[in-house]
Amino acid sequence: MGKAMTLPAVGSLEELADLARRSRPLYVRFSEGPQADAECVSRDHESGCAMPGLSANPLDPEPWWDRPVIDWVARQVVQYAHLERGSRFAWVLTGTVVGRGPDCEPLLADIEPVAAIPSDVVRAARDRYEHVFDAGQDGA
Numbered sequence: 001m002g003k004a005m006t007l008p009a010v011g012s013l014e015e016l017a018d019l020a021r022r023s024r025p026l027y028v029r030f031s032e033g034p035q036a037d038a039e040c041v042s043r044d045h046e047s048g049c050a051m052p053g054l055s056a057n058p059l060d061p062e063p064w065w066d067r068p069v070i071d072w073v074a075r076q077v078v079q080y081a082h083l084e085r086g087s088r089f090a091w092v093l094t095g096t097v098v099g100r101g102p103d104c105e106p107l108l109a110d111i112e113p114v115a116a117i118p119s120d121v122v123r124a125a126r127d128r129y130e131h132v133f134d135a136g137q138d139g140a
Helices: 002-006 013-022 034-038 069-079 119-132
Strands: 027-031 089-100 106-117
Touching: 013 069, 013 106, 013 119, 027 034, 027 106, 034 106, 069 119, 089 119
Parallel strands: none
Antiparallel strands: 027 089, 089 106
């Protein structure tokens, strides 16, 4: 897991959901880790514009969410799981929301790394997502 080794790792999807239930607002990010992110400026890949913070996906359910927290967490992890490749991995962070990115994702500053999410937990999130959601359905 490379640079993720300096972060404590969550042991399961259930542990990640418990963390989201108990802690301050948490987010998931796929990158080369906190050290690498601290040394670069985030950019919108299409426009080239510099962004004021790191893009991340919220792990805390919205107030309208009436399903189990673990389902929300699985869905949020899966949304950007395609970015897990090479030396990139999933990790949990908190910080101050300073804007929104091009996909309306929160942009965070004052980052505090919390934990790494190992690949097997990302796979568990994908399995749960595919089992409990109508993935790919379009509707409002």
